Amino acid sequence: MEPKKILDYAAKTIKDKIMSNNESERSKHVDTIIRNHVIWSMGAGLIPVLIADIFAVSALQLDMIRQMCKVYNVDFSETQGKAIVTSLTSSTLARVTAGSLVKMLPVVGSIIGGVTVSMFAGASTYALGQVFKRHFESGGTILDFDPARLKKIYKEQFEKGKKVAEQLRKDEKARKEAEAEKKAKAEAEAKVKAAAEKAQAAAVTKEKESNVIQRLKELGELRDKGVISEEEFQEMKKKLISEF
Numbered sequence: 001m002e003p004k005k006i007l008d009y010a011a012k013t014i015k016d017k018i019m020s021n022n023e024s025e026r027s028k029h030v031d032t033i034i035r036n037h038v039i040w041s042m043g044a045g046l047i048p049v050l051i052a053d054i055f056a057v058s059a060l061q062l063d064m065i066r067q068m069c070k071v072y073n074v075d076f077s078e079t080q081g082k083a084i085v086t087s088l089t090s091s092t093l094a095r096v097t098a099g100s101l102v103k104m105l106p107v108v109g110s111i112i113g114g115v116t117v118s119m120f121a122g123a124s125t126y127a128l129g130q131v132f133k134r135h136f137e138s139g140g141t142i143l144d145f146d147p148a149r150l151k152k153i154y155k156e157q158f159e160k161g162k163k164v165a166e167q168l169r170k171d172e173k174a175r176k177e178a179e180a181e182k183k184a185k186a187e188a189e190a191k192v193k194a195a196a197e198k199a200q201a202a203a204v205t206k207e208k209e210s211n212v213i214q215r216l217k218e219l220g221e222l223r224d225k226g227v228i229s230e231e232e233f234q235e236m237k238k239k240l241i242s243e244f
Helices: 003-044 054-073 076-103 109-137 146-225 232-243
Strands: none
Touching: 003 054, 003 109, 003 146, 054 076, 054 109, 076 109, 076 146, 109 146, 146 232
């Protein structure tokens, strides 16, 4: 192979590798954006106020698309974004709304409805994220987005999203339990340490008290033997007690 061709081939290989690495990093970044918004959407689904949960989820989904547009250097249109979200999620919006209405039931309504809306909201956000990711990675933009064509993909990803949301819910529960356990362990260790320090301080105090008593006894013997006067005894006694 000619030197020029070798250099061209090497340059192309390096360029392809750099592009591949950049695409990989971009994909990871986008996955993080999607995951974060799925978690936030699930949290918004737990909002006890009727219908407010749906508005909060919609706002989060639009924000996700906005952030993804920045990553892919695609111009963001809020009007077009809202229209796409409404078109794609229309099939699941009724289920989310039903879950939101369940929150009106006394006592258990907010719990059951919250869990339902949370799961559907997470699944819907995940599906939206995956649809937009595929569209943008294929070179698409907001303006050439065809909801009718991508609706099937959204529905497929929604089913997958329910499993993802459930796993995230379990992970979050496990994380909170781990944090609670860690906190309880830290508090228990702090109590043990405090008790040990208190016992040690008590032992030191007792030892000092014993030493003072012994010294007073010795001073008393010196006074009784006439080695020191009563005045000297009282002065030494006073000084010894003040030091204790």
